Amino acid sequence: MKMKxxxxxxxxxxxxxxxxxxxxxxxxxxxxxxxxxxxxxxxANLYVASEFNALQDSLNTVLAAVEKEKSKLFKNYKDExxxxxxxxxxxxxxxxxxxxxxxxxxxxxxxxxGEITVLMDANKKMLAKAxxxxxxxxxxxxxxxxxxxxxxxxxxxxxKFASDDIINALNQAKALKDKATSINTELTDVMAKTKGKKx
Amino acid sequence: MARHLKKKVKVFIITFLASLPICVFGVFYWGTPEPPDQxxxxxxxxxxxxxxxxxxxxxPPSLTDAESLYDSAMFYWKTENERFILSRNYTKSRxxxxxxxxxxxVSPKIANQNTTDFINSLERxxxxxxxxxxxxxxxxxxxxxxTSIHKKYSRGVILLKEAELNMEQKNFKECRIKLExxxxxxxxxxxxxxxxxxxxxxxxxxWKRWADQTIRESAQKQSYAIxxxxxxxxxxxxxxxxxxxxxxxxxxxxxxxxxxxxxxxATPEGKYKITKKTDGRxxxxxxxLLLNYPNDEDKQRFHSEIRAKTLPRYARIGGLIEIxxxxxxxVNWTDGCIAFADNDMESLFRIVPVGCPxxxxxxxxxxxEVIKNPKP
Numbered sequence: 001m002k003m004k005x006x007x008x009x010x011x012x013x014x015x016x017x018x019x020x021x022x023x024x025x026x027x028x029x030x031x032x033x034x035x036x037x038x039x040x041x042x043x044a045n046l047y048v049a050s051e052f053n054a055l056q057d058s059l060n061t062v063l064a065a066v067e068k069e070k071s072k073l074f075k076n077y078k079d080e081x082x083x084x085x086x087x088x089x090x091x092x093x094x095x096x097x098x099x100x101x102x103x104x105x106x107x108x109x110x111x112x113x114g115e116i117t118v119l120m121d122a123n124k125k126m127l128a129k130a131x132x133x134x135x136x137x138x139x140x141x142x143x144x145x146x147x148x149x150x151x152x153x154x155x156x157x158x159x160k161f162a163s164d165d166i167i168n169a170l171n172q173a174k175a176l177k178d179k180a181t182s183i184n185t186e187l188t189d190v191m192a193k194t195k196g197k198k199x
Numbered sequence: 200m201a202r203h204l205k206k207k208v209k210v211f212i213i214t215f216l217a218s219l220p221i222c223v224f225g226v227f228y229w230g231t232p233e234p235p236d237q238x239x240x241x242x243x244x245x246x247x248x249x250x251x252x253x254x255x256x257x258x259p260p261s262l263t264d265a266e267s268l269y270d271s272a273m274f275y276w277k278t279e280n281e282r283f284i285l286s287r288n289y290t291k292s293r294x295x296x297x298x299x300x301x302x303x304x305v306s307p308k309i310a311n312q313n314t315t316d317f318i319n320s321l322e323r324x325x326x327x328x329x330x331x332x333x334x335x336x337x338x339x340x341x342x343x344x345x346t347s348i349h350k351k352y353s354r355g356v357i358l359l360k361e362a363e364l365n366m367e368q369k370n371f372k373e374c375r376i377k378l379e380x381x382x383x384x385x386x387x388x389x390x391x392x393x394x395x396x397x398x399x400x401x402x403x404x405x406w407k408r409w410a411d412q413t414i415r416e417s418a419q420k421q422s423y424a425i426x427x428x429x430x431x432x433x434x435x436x437x438x439x440x441x442x443x444x445x446x447x448x449x450x451x452x453x454x455x456x457x458x459x460x461x462x463x464x465a466t467p468e469g470k471y472k473i474t475k476k477t478d479g480r481x482x483x484x485x486x487x488l489l490l491n492y493p494n495d496e497d498k499q500r501f502h503s504e505i506r507a508k509t510l511p512r513y514a515r516i517g518g519l520i521e522i523x524x525x526x527x528x529x530v531n532w533t534d535g536c537i538a539f540a541d542n543d544m545e546s547l548f549r550i551v552p553v554g555c556p557x558x559x560x561x562x563x564x565x566x567x568e569v570i571k572n573p574k575p
Contacts, residue, residue, distance in 0.1 A: 049255060057247045060269075064239050067273065070280045071234035071287070073227045145346050149353040168373070175360035179353070189529075 022075045028084035029066060032059055035091030044098035046167065047105070051094045059087050105166045109157070112173040116154060119180040123147055126187045146183050150176055227284060235276060235289045238296035242269050245303035253310040256371040257317065262306035268299035314371075321366060321374055328359055328382055334570065335389055338396075343453045343531070348391050355384030396566055399455055402468075406560035409470055413558040414440050423555050425522075425547075427537055429454055429466060430562035430569055434522075434537065436547065446543045449526045451535040455561075458492070458535055460501065460510055461517030466535050467492050471557045473522075476548065485524025485541045486548040490557055492520035522547070522557065 036059050044052040062083040069075050124147070127140055153176055160169035246269060249262050272295035279287040335352070344352075358381035365374035410426055417424035418440025426435045427448060434446040451458075451466040458467035475489040493501065493516050504510040517535070524545075526538030537559070539547060562569060 053247075053250050057243070057250075060243050061240075063273065064236060064243065067276050067280060068234055068236040071231075071236070071276075071289075073224075073231050073284065141346075142349055145349040146353045149350050149357075153354070153357060167368075167370070171361050171364045171368075172357075174364055175357045178360050179357050 022077060024070060024075075025066065025077045025081045025084060028081050028088075029063065032062065032084045032087045032091070035088040035095075039091045039095040039098065042095040042098045043102065044094045047098040047101040048094060051097060055087070055090055055094045058083075058090060062087050102166055105170050106161070109161060109166065109170045109173050112170070112177050113154065113157065116150070116173065116177050116180050119177070119184050120147065120150065120154075123180065123183055123187055126184075126191050129191070143183055143187055146179065150180055150183075230285045232287050232289055235272065235293035235296050238293050238300070239269070239272055239276070242272065242296045242299035242303060245300045249303045249306040249310075252307045254314050254369055254371065256369075257310045257314040259306050259309040259313065261302045261309055265299045265302035265306060268295050268302060272296040272299060317371060317375075321371060321378065324378055324382070325359075325362060325366065325374075328378065328385060331389060332356065332359060332385055335385065335392060338392060338570065342392060342395065343455055344388075344391065344395075348388055351384045352388045355381045355388065358384065395455060399561055400566040402561055403565055406468075406562060409558050409560055410563055413437070413470065413556055416556060423551050425551065425555060425557040426563075427466075427557065427559040428561075428563050429468070429559065431564070432531075434539070434547075436550070444546075446539055446547065447527075449528060449533060449538040450531045451533050452531055454531050457500075458497070458517065458520075459504065459514075461515040462534075463517075464534055466533070466537060466559060467497060467520055468559050468561060469494055469496055471520075471559065473551060473553050473555045473557060476553060477521075478548070482521075482523060483525070484521070484536075484538065486544050487521040487523035488548065488551065488555075488557075490520045490522070492518060 036055060039052060039055060044055070062080060065083065066077065066080045069077055069080055123143075127144065127147070153172065157169050157172045157176065160166075160172065242265070246262070246265050249265070253259070253262065272292045275292035275295065276289060279289055279292065332355070358377050362374050362377035362381055365371070365377055413424045413426055414437055416422075417437045421439045423443075424437045426437065427433075428435065429450055432448055432450070434448045435442055436444045436446070452464040454466050456465055457469075458465040469492075471490040471492055471494060473488045474491045476487070477489065478486040481487075498516065501510070501514075501516045505512065505514065520535055520537075522537045522539065522544075524539055524541040526544075527540030528538075532538070
């Protein structure tokens with residue numbers, strides 16, 4: 001009886017020693033790191049900065065938890081594996097949100113560029129209809145310079161858009177639309193004045 | 200006896216094997232060093248809080264240092280974890296984590312001061328540029344400026360708008376870049392405008408003298424007199440030295456400065472008289488009052504310029520400067536004449552006689568007054 005008891009204790013002891021050697025979740029750690037890197041590559045730090053910061057925090061927390069577990073005599077990575085998997089999922093969502101946000105900004109930029117084109121066409125048509133006399137010429141000269149400036153800058157917006165500098169492209173496009181709209185208003189006023197009174 | 204001994208040995212071996220794991224466990228349990236997780240956790244929280252508080256454009260070196268120290272602490276923790284459990288030493292990792300926390304904790308204070316100063320200076324600068332731009336805009340829309348200056352103005356206004364958008368989005372550094380570019384363009388326009396106007400308004404004492412003489416003569420002769428203020432875009436009709444009516448007028452496209460030669464599209468400045476009244480088929484512009492441009496002073500100045508070679512030999516002095524109808528366009532468009540709206544021309548034409556003095560001058564007000572109260 002005594003022998004059986006001692007054998008049991010020996011087996012349990014050995015089992016405990018072996019249990020302390022649970023495998024480090026290398027694959028999950030690598031997957032989580034890769035997912036966060038992928039989110040960064042999707043410019044999440046630019047387009048969804050606060051989400052990306054939260055993601056980075058949760059990765060740091062879970063990596064520290066893994067390391068804490070690794071420091072223990074008896075390791076159990078079950079919770080950490082679950083957290084690493086959740087972090088990977090979160091990173092995928094953040095990357096997707098970043099792509100969506102960027103796409104939305106691209107869309108907005110394209111829409112504004114379209115609106116600028118419409119405004120510029122309208123402005124050019126009004127310019128073409130301007131009185132041919134010297135009074136018309138005097139009024140339109142400054143506006144023509146503005147239109148040329150806008151056209152040059154629309155080119156700059158397209159370059160920024162092509163080089164993926166979407167935030168700056170969008171801001172410049174908004175400013176250009178503002179200017180094109182004010183020219184449209186000004187042109188309409190000048191046209192009304194010059195049209196109304198024929199010499 | 201031998202059997203009894205054999206059993207004792209067996210019991211001893213089993214007891215030894217059973218107590219070995221317990222001893223090993225005891226050694227490992229009490230001998231394992233405490234990991235630096237608490238210190239790292241505090242450092243991580245301090246970094247996260249600092250990141251949350253600090254605007255992305257104002258992350259101070261202390262926070263970057265805190266992050267590097269945290270990474271190093273993690274690295275040394277991992278390195279130690281690779282070693283045999285009893286020979287691990289987390290002191291270095293722990294020290295780095297504590298330093299990381301300290302750096303992270305001081306970061307918001309450093310950043311807040313920088314951020315507040317930077318944002319305040321940005322807000323001040325944006326307000327100043329907007330104010331200057333509004334002032335330029337009011338003057339500028341009426342000044343004959345070269346296309347290159349016009350383009351700079353246009354670009355400056357767009358850049359200013361971009362700076363404002365970046366400010367809204369808290370992209371403070373980008374905002375500063377755009378604002379500086381806008382300032383550069385707009386200050387060039389302001390400088391050009393100021394130089395042009397300072398030079399022009401140097402004639403103010405002479406213009407005031409002309410105006411006083413004209414009004415005095417009108418009072419003495421109990422007659423009509425006309426004063427055209429080019430900068431104000433107004434024509435003042437006096438009778439017996441008293442202001443009777445004010446009319447809006449339009450001038451030559453290059454109206455700033457005196458007329459120098461034929462085709463310069465400038466409206467002359469000086470003291471003239473109406474020499475002829477024309478209407479019907481005699482004029483293109485509804486009704487017209489012909490002036491005696493060039494007068495003796497104009498001729499003298501023109502010949503001096505030809506002699507000094509500041510004008511080409513083939514330049515002509517020009518003539519046929521009139522006050523005529525066809526105005527009311529809202530722009531300065533004539534070749535140098537003074538244009539009235541037809542109904543105003545009708546009333547002036549009816550009142551003023553041939554010989555009526557017409558004084559054309561740059562401005563009746565000093566430049567600072569003009570800038571303070573620009574024409575709407």
